Amino acid sequence: MKLALFADIHSNLEAITACLSHAKALGADRFAFLGDLVGYGADPVAVLDLIEEHAADGAVVVLGNHDAAALGRPDDTLSSHARLTIVWTQAQLGEKQRAFLAGLPLSVPDDDMLFVHASAAAPEQWIYITSLREAEDSIRAANTSYIFCGHVHEQKLFYMGADGHPLPFRPVPGTPIPTGKHRQWLAIVGSAGQPRDRNNKACYALADLERSRLTFFRIPYDFALAAHKVRSAGLPERIALRLERGA
Amino acid sequence: MQAFVPGSEVDGFRLGEVIHIGSMATIYRLTGSDGPLPLVMKIPRLGPGERAVNVIAFEQCRMVLGALPQSPHHPTLVTFGDVETTPYLVMEYIDGVRLDGWVHEAPVGADEIARLGSALALSLHDLHRQGVAHLDLKPTNVLYRTTGEAVLVDFGLAHHGYYPDLLAEELRYPVGNWVYMAPEQVVGIRCDPRSDIYALGAMLYQLATGRLPFGNPETKAQLRQRLYREPIPPRSVFPETPDWLQEIILHCLEIDARNRYASAAEVAFDLANPSQVTLTERASRGRRSKLAMLARRWLRSRNFEPAPCPPASDHTGPAPIILVAIAPGQVEDALFEALQDAARRLIAADDRCRIACVTAVPPAATLGGRRYEETATGRHIKHLVNLRRWAKPLQLAEERVTYHVLESDKPVAALVDYATMNDVDHVLMGGPKAGAPARLFPGVSAQVASLAPCSVTVVRSRAGN
Numbered sequence: 001m002k003l004a005l006f007a008d009i010h011s012n013l014e015a016i017t018a019c020l021s022h023a024k025a026l027g028a029d030r031f032a033f034l035g036d037l038v039g040y041g042a043d044p045v046a047v048l049d050l051i052e053e054h055a056a057d058g059a060v061v062v063l064g065n066h067d068a069a070a071l072g073r074p075d076d077t078l079s080s081h082a083r084l085t086i087v088w089t090q091a092q093l094g095e096k097q098r099a100f101l102a103g104l105p106l107s108v109p110d111d112d113m114l115f116v117h118a119s120a121a122a123p124e125q126w127i128y129i130t131s132l133r134e135a136e137d138s139i140r141a142a143n144t145s146y147i148f149c150g151h152v153h154e155q156k157l158f159y160m161g162a163d164g165h166p167l168p169f170r171p172v173p174g175t176p177i178p179t180g181k182h183r184q185w186l187a188i189v190g191s192a193g194q195p196r197d198r199n200n201k202a203c204y205a206l207a208d209l210e211r212s213r214l215t216f217f218r219i220p221y222d223f224a225l226a227a228h229k230v231r232s233a234g235l236p237e238r239i240a241l242r243l244e245r246g247a
Numbered sequence: 248m249q250a251f252v253p254g255s256e257v258d259g260f261r262l263g264e265v266i267h268i269g270s271m272a273t274i275y276r277l278t279g280s281d282g283p284l285p286l287v288m289k290i291p292r293l294g295p296g297e298r299a300v301n302v303i304a305f306e307q308c309r310m311v312l313g314a315l316p317q318s319p320h321h322p323t324l325v326t327f328g329d330v331e332t333t334p335y336l337v338m339e340y341i342d343g344v345r346l347d348g349w350v351h352e353a354p355v356g357a358d359e360i361a362r363l364g365s366a367l368a369l370s371l372h373d374l375h376r377q378g379v380a381h382l383d384l385k386p387t388n389v390l391y392r393t394t395g396e397a398v399l400v401d402f403g404l405a406h407h408g409y410y411p412d413l414l415a416e417e418l419r420y421p422v423g424n425w426v427y428m429a430p431e432q433v434v435g436i437r438c439d440p441r442s443d444i445y446a447l448g449a450m451l452y453q454l455a456t457g458r459l460p461f462g463n464p465e466t467k468a469q470l471r472q473r474l475y476r477e478p479i480p481p482r483s484v485f486p487e488t489p490d491w492l493q494e495i496i497l498h499c500l501e502i503d504a505r506n507r508y509a510s511a512a513e514v515a516f517d518l519a520n521p522s523q524v525t526l527t528e529r530a531s532r533g534r535r536s537k538l539a540m541l542a543r544r545w546l547r548s549r550n551f552e553p554a555p556c557p558p559a560s561d562h563t564g565p566a567p568i569i570l571v572a573i574a575p576g577q578v579e580d581a582l583f584e585a586l587q588d589a590a591r592r593l594i595a596a597d598d599r600c601r602i603a604c605v606t607a608v609p610p611a612a613t614l615g616g617r618r619y620e621e622t623a624t625g626r627h628i629k630h631l632v633n634l635r636r637w638a639k640p641l642q643l644a645e646e647r648v649t650y651h652v653l654e655s656d657k658p659v660a661a662l663v664d665y666a667t668m669n670d671v672d673h674v675l676m677g678g679p680k681a682g683a684p685a686r687l688f689p690g691v692s693a694q695v696a697s698l699a700p701c702s703v704t705v706v707r708s709r710a711g712n
Contacts (some may be wrong), residue, residue, distance in 0.1 A: 018481045022581045055388075157409050157411060160412070161415070162299050162303060167411065167412070169410075169411035169412070169414050172408070172409040175314075177410055177411065178306075178307070178309070178310050178313070178410075180330055180331075181331075182330055195287070
C-alpha cells in the first residue's frame with residue numbers, strides 16, 4: 001500500500017498533475033491532500049475538481065489556511081499578495097467548489113497516522129512548524145506514529161528520539177527512509193504548487209506503509225505554463241516569478 | 248526475553264558458535280544441516296543493565312548497511328528482524344583476520360603497516376564516497392580477507408548523510424570507542440568522514456609504536472586532552488619508525504579536521520608510495536608542543552570549535568587524484584604541451600586535486616649498459632627527469648604532484664593497475680593524432696580508456712601543429 005502525500009498545491013494544476021502521475025507510476029494507491037489547495041495560482045477550479053474526484057475515491061483531504069480564507073474566514077496572517085489572490089480565487093469558485101471546501105475537516109486521524117495542514121497541537125491556529133519545539137508540540141498532540149503535514153513549504157522530517165525530543169532531518173529527494181512505527185515521525189511533505197527553496201521542482205512524498213518507508217520527491221513540471229497562466233489572469237507578477245525561480 | 252545460545256532458533260535461523268561479543272551486540276555463526284553457513288547473525292544486547300543506545304545502534308546499522316550496495320569492503324546485509332519483537336541482522340560471514348591480531352604484535356614493520364593501512368584507507372574511501380562515515384573504527388572492526396582487502400564491520404555508530412541520524416540524540420556523551428575517537432567526535436560532531444581518518448591515524452600509530460596515541464582515557468577530561476595536544480611523535484616512542492610513516496600518522500592525527508588529509512584515498516596513496524610522501528615538520532618532530540603552546544591551546548579547547556562537516560558526497564570525492572600518463576621518451580612536442588594545457592584546466596577547476604605523473608617503461612635489462620644512462624638506475628632517473636620537466640610549467644606545490652616510473656612490459660596493465668590501486672579519479676593521456684591511419688589493434692590510450700576504473704581523457708594535439 002503506497003500513500004502519496006501532497007501539500008500546498010496552491011491552484012497549480014501543472015504541478016499537481018505532474019506529482020500525481022509520478023506517484024501513480026510508482027504504484028501509489030492512496031492519496032492525501034494536506035491543505036492549501038487554492039491561493040496564489042491560476043487554476044483553483046480545475047485543481048479543486050481534480051482533488052474532489054480523488055476524494056470521492058477515498059483520498060484524504062484537509063483544510064488549509066488559504067482554503068479557509070477562500071471561504072471567507074478571516075486570516076490576519078496572509079500577506080497582501082496572498083490576500084489579493086484569495087479575492088481573485090473567491091470570484092472563480094462556483095457553488096460546487098465552495099461546498100467541497102466547506103466540507104473539509106481540519107485534521108483526519110487514520111489508525112497510526114494523522115493528516116493535518118499545520119500543527120496537530122492547534123490545527124485552526126495555522127502554526128508553522130519551524131523549530132523543534134513546535135514539532136514536539138504537534139507530535140505530542142497527535143500521539144500517532146506518523147503525522148503528515150504541510151504549511152511550511154520546505155520538505156523536512158522530524159523524528160522522535162528515545163529521550164522524548166524530536167530531531168530534524170532534511171530529506172534527500174528520492175532516497176527511501178526507513179520509518180519504523182516504533183518511533184514517531186512528523187513529515188512536512190513540501191509544497192507541490194509553490195516551492196520556495198530556490199528549486200522550482202514540485203515537492204511531494206510517498207509513504208510505503210507496508211515496508212515502513214518514506215520517500216520525498218522533487219518533480220520537474222511545466223512551471224512556465226503555470227507562470228504564464230498566473231500572468232494572463234492578471235495576478236501579481238511576484239507569484240509568476242516565484243514559480244519560475246522557486247523562490 | 249529469549250535466551251540466545253548456540254543451537255537455539257531465531258526466526259527460522261539456527262545459531263552456531265559465538266564469534267564475537269561486543270559491548271552492544273553479540274555475533275553468532277549460523278548453521279544449516281551441513282554445518283556453518285557463510286552467514287552471521289548479529290543480536291543487540293538488550294535487557295536489564297544494557298544501554299538504550301544498543302537498540303538505536305541496531306537501527307542505525309540496519310539503515311546504513313541496508314543502504315550500501317554490495318562491496319568487498321563491508322559485509323552484505325541479507326535480512327533483519329523487527330526492532331520491536333526480534334531485532335537481529337543477518338549478514339555475510341567475513342572470512343578474515345581482525346586487525347587486532349597485528350596490534351598485539353606491534354611494533355609492526357613499516358612495509359606491513361603500509362600494506363595494511365593502504366588497504367584500510369581504500370575501504371574507507373569506498374565508504375566515504377557513498378556519503379557514509381564509519382565513526383567507530385578500531386582494530387576489532389577491521390578485517391582482512393586473504394586477498395588483502397580490508398573489510399569494515401559494525402556500522403552501529405555510522406553516519407549516512409542521506410538518512411536521519413538516530414544517534415544524534417545521544418550527544419550528551421560521546422558514543423564510540425574513546426581510544427580512537429577524533430576530537431570533533433568528542434564534542435558530538437557525527438558527520439565528518441575525516442573523523443575516520445583520525446581513527447585510521449590512531450591505529451597506524453598503535454601498529455608503528457605498540458602504544459596508543461592518547462592512552463586509554465577513562466574520564467571525559469582525559470578524553471578531552473586530544474582537543475589541545477598532539478600525541479608523542481611515533482619516532483620518539485619507537486625510533487625505527489621511518490620519517491614518511493611519522494609524517495602520514497601525524498597528518499592523520501591533526502586536531503583540526505581541515506588540517507588532516509582531505510580524503511582517505513590520499514592516505515592510501517601516500518602509504519602505497521612512501522618515497523613520494525612530502526616530508527614536513529611533522530616528519531622530524533621530536534617532541535610534543537611546548538608547555539606555553541599547550542596552555543594556549545588548552546584555553547582555546549574549552550570552546551573547541553570543530554571544523555564544519557564537508558558537504559555530503561558529490562561522487563567526485565574531496566581531493567581528486569589525476570593521473571597524467573606520459574609516454575616514455577615523449578619530449579617537448581605538441582602533445583606534451585597539449586597534455587600540460589589539459590592538466591592546467593583541471594587544476595584550475597579544482598584547487599585541491601593532486602597530479603600523479605606516470606610513465607610506463609619496459610623493464611631494464613638486469614646487466615645494464617656500459618654507460619651510466621644505460622644502467623637501470625640511469626634510465627629510471629632519465630624518465631623521472633622527463634616527468635619533472637613536463638610538470639614544471641604547471642607550478643604546482645610540491646605536495647600536489649608526484650612522479651612514478653612503472654616498469655612493465657605491459658604499459659596498459661601497468662597504468663590500469665596503478666589507477667585502481669591508488670583510487671585515481673581521472674586519467675589524462677595522449678592519443679594518436681586526428682586522422683591517423685586506422686589501426687588493426689587498439690592503441691594504449693584506447694585500451695586504457697576501456698579498462699580504467701575511472702574517467703579517462705584522451706588528449707590530442709591539434710592537427711596541423
